Amino acid sequence: MELLFSLFTIIILTASIVYVLLQDWQATANRLFTLFTSGSLVLSIAGAVRYTSRNSTEIRLLSGLLISLLAAIFGLFVWLIMIVFMPHRYRQPVVRWAAIAPYVVMAVFLAIDWYGSFGLVGGDVFREEIGRLSFVRGPLFWSALILYIIGCVIVPIVMLVTIAVQHPKMRSLALWLTAGAALTLVTGFVFRELGMVTLTYVSLLPLHVVFGWVVIRYGVFRPSQIALQAAVENLPDGVLILDANRHVRFANRAAQRIMPACAGDGQAFEHVLAESGFHEQTMAEDQERGRRRFARAADGKIILASEVAISDEQGTSSVVLLRDVTRSERQQAELLTSRAALAERTAELERSLAELQQRDALLRRLTLPIIPLSETVLLVPLIGAFDPDRCQTFIDLTLPKIAERNVRTVLVDLTGLTVFDQDLARALRQLSDGARLMGAQVALCGIRPDMAAVMIHTGSTWNGMRSFATLQAGVKALLANTAMVGA
Structure with missing residues (x-):
């Protein structure tokens, strides 16, 4: 009877592993369930072999495996509860390892105590009267048993009950697993009290049967269910x-x-x-x-x-x-405010630029005075240094005055120049050509030797342009000429 029940348990556990892996073998939850079920499968097989074996060495090796594996299995069960009901907690490494650490410590301690023959929890002793090994309790047996009940029974059940209370949508699933865990505890106790020691290690079957039911009923380990739940919960x-x-x-x-x-x-x-x-x-x-x-x-x-x-x-x-959209709305409002402030600042800068341009035009006019000597003669004194921009301004201001006043002669005074270069020489030639096209002529006065040298090297022809040594001489000659023409 015990052998048949163990065989039935092995078939159920194997079928559970195959079914879940066929659903999605790459999913973490499915792999964890497979590891948990495989541990129970090994536990069932090892328990059956241990209590049917007559080899003392084999029994001792299997007994150490059984007590350590049982603690590890319930550690995996806690992980399974976390990944099914609290995936966000399972993904936190600190929380995940803190949850399983006591079970790992318990499994390692039990293995060291058993295989090291320390006997703190207990050990197998050969009894001649029955001709086989018998378990003898050690000084820490009851402490280990209490820790086992707390960690392997109470903790998982409390977790499941808490989930059922706090998350109504998961209540049915959590209650089913709670019933399976409680039934596992009861069957294990009953089998041990009835002397059916072999079946004690297959007492996890109720829990796995419940898992099989919820897998089929709720599709816990289906790829679509796991992926959809994880995606929606983390949106x-x-x-x-x-x-x-x-x-x-x-x-x-x-x-x-x-x-x-x-x-x-x-x-x-x-x-x-x-x-x-x-x-x-x-x-x-x-x-x-x-x-x-x-x-x-x-x-x-x-x-x-x-x-x-x-x-x-x-x-x-x-x-x-x-x-x-609170943050985006605030950012959009701040952006609109910034744009309005930027537009206002841009308008102020444009007004300032216009004022500067007006002032610059006024300064150019003041630095290039155009003085009427008579109705047909203009005097343009050049003062300081002339860069290309100022040379162009000189031409732009003078030519309109020629047309406006119907001027016949423009006297350009070079006495106040600090520098005379090819740019200014070229500007004078352009002014002369423009004036000639408008029926006027350009005369120069105050030419120094360095200016004459630059004029020569420009390659331009200056023969058609009158020149005077001084401003007084030029004014006198032009005014006298104007008087003669008028007479």
Whole structure:
């Protein structure tokens, strides 16, 4: 009977491993379940062999494996609870290893105590009256047993009960596993009290049977279920599922952060919004985009809700996507304010630039005075140094004056120049050509020897341009000539 029950257990565990791996062998949860079930499978086989063997060495080796493996299996069970119900905690290495560390320490300690023959927890002693090894309790046996009950029974059950209480959507799954863990404890105790020691090590079967039921009923280890749950739970946007009566049936962690009131089961969506302090402020732009806007006055939070209706054989439900746009809205407002300030600053700079240009034009005019000597004669004294820009300004100011006053002669005084270079010489030739086309001529006065040398090296022809030694001589000659023409 015991052998048949052990064989049945091995078949069930093997089938569970194959089924879960066929679902998705690459998923972490599936691999962890496989490791947990494989440990139980090895435990069942080793237990059956240990209690049917007559070889003392073989029995001793298997006994040490059994007590250590049992602690490791329940450590994997705690991990399995975390990855199924608390995947965000399982992904935190510190939390994950802190949860399994006591079980690893227990398994290592039991193995060292057993194989080192220290006998702190207990050991096998050969009894001649029965002709086989018998377990003798050590000084730490009851302490180890209490730790075993706490870590391998109470802790997993407390975790599952807590999950069932705090997460109503997972209540059925957690309660099923709680019942399986409790039944495992009861069957192990009953088998040991009845003297069916071999079956003690297959007492994990109820837990695995329950796991098989929830795998089929709830699809825990299906790729789509695991991937969808992980993706939805880790989305930065809130996701709500509403039933036909618009009651919240699911809310991921982001939605619960935005609206803590949606953590309760079965509340109406509008009621959850009001309880969380949100009031609708949907604008025309939002309506065009098929979304609703809600704001909370307490902290200025703004969320956008987009809703999609889904119809199936069970009726019509809705999926609501909540996006917290508080930061983006504030940044957009700050950007608009910055743009307005930038536009105002740009306008001020443009006004300042216009004023500077006006002042610059005034300064150019002041540094290039054009003095009428008569109705047909203009005097243009050049003072200081002339760069290419100032040379162009000189031409631009003089030619319009020639046309405006119908001038016949422009007397350019070079006495005040500090530098005379080829740029200014070229500008004088251009002014002379322009004036000649307008029926006027250009005369020069105050030419120094260095200026004459530059004029010669320009390669231009200066023969057609009158020149005078001094300003007085030029003014006198031109005015006299004007008087003669007038007479």
